[in-house]
Amino acid sequence: MGGHGVDGAAARGPVRVVLADDEPLLRRGLRVLLESGDRVRVVAEAADGEQLLSAVARHRPDVVLIDVQMPGVDGLQALRRLRAQPNPPVAAILTTFDLDDYVAAALDLGAQGFLLKDAEPEVLVRAVLDLAAGGAVLDPRITARLLPRLRDAGDGLRASQQLRVLSARERQVLDLLADGSSNGAIAAKLGLTEATVKSYVSTLLAKLGVENRVQAALVAQRVGGESL
Template structure:
């Protein structure tokens, strides 16, 4: 997904803490690039507001009463055209985060992230990027069982250009930004990303980014 620069990203917030939602809404909307179109206090509410508002991005707390965020993520990821989905988490919820990774969430953010970082993450998600708070990366790495802790022969199978693409994916760049940086078309970048995922044996950009971070290739 790529939005015109003047169109704000339409965002849904799902968290059971009303004060947190209100604070995030104020911070995220401050410069006009993000519009919070709806809020939800649990997973059932999230499914309803996504169905009603068709947002570009949803930030989801994984631990909520009733229908939790993981149940909602699992459901949303079966929909034909779901929003970009990122998990809002804290350090003490590793199991929830790991499950969200397995489900295919596109981003992992800590609730105490700096406002500028949150805004940039939402914009990158809307553009098709993957976002990982650096403080949570180390906690996700053990879940990628296909990756060896000493070296990674899978990386040896990547061409020089594919390694460049992976490096930019690992830094959360969407296809449009990768294309601009490498002087390629977005279609070509999309093809490279698909090839990289296949060669690494991973399912999505977040997992590819974790491969790159684990082997400390960049």
């Protein structure tokens, strides 16, 4: 799932973020929102994918927020190249409401979060903190638009079949993971150690045949009320 010491990010201080968007005013606004407290620090900004990749190499951030539509190397290309690197940072996509196709493509490329640019400030900050802690972040408005497309593709039945291979405890972990809970939060709720939760997460990802937490969350959410 990647990340530069994500579980220890909070202990070291603010979560370190690289912000990539080709609109300077939007970047500035997002930076102000994210840095409104002492929990997040934007260590670099990027106007395109090449600048993003350079900034990541230079600053080694905990979390990268990536706009999809950028000139030259766009967000999806940058994400593909980031995910090919050893120990990549946690990557989340910043998008607008109508880019369903981009969301699906980014999901396939291993993005661990999907945030809408018009999200409330506290939602954005909490999302970054959750990502740094190992959580999956998927704006409910994106989920609502994405799930019907996945069901139309026949994935609902396959998701039901996938969930049947999980043990009862793995289903509990998956349900909490699907709510965006980090390993630490899951451990606290289930009375387990964080190391045990990490083991459960690794096992259920392998059983479901998915690469990261956000993909696992979507498998659970495709089934709807049966799993959540």
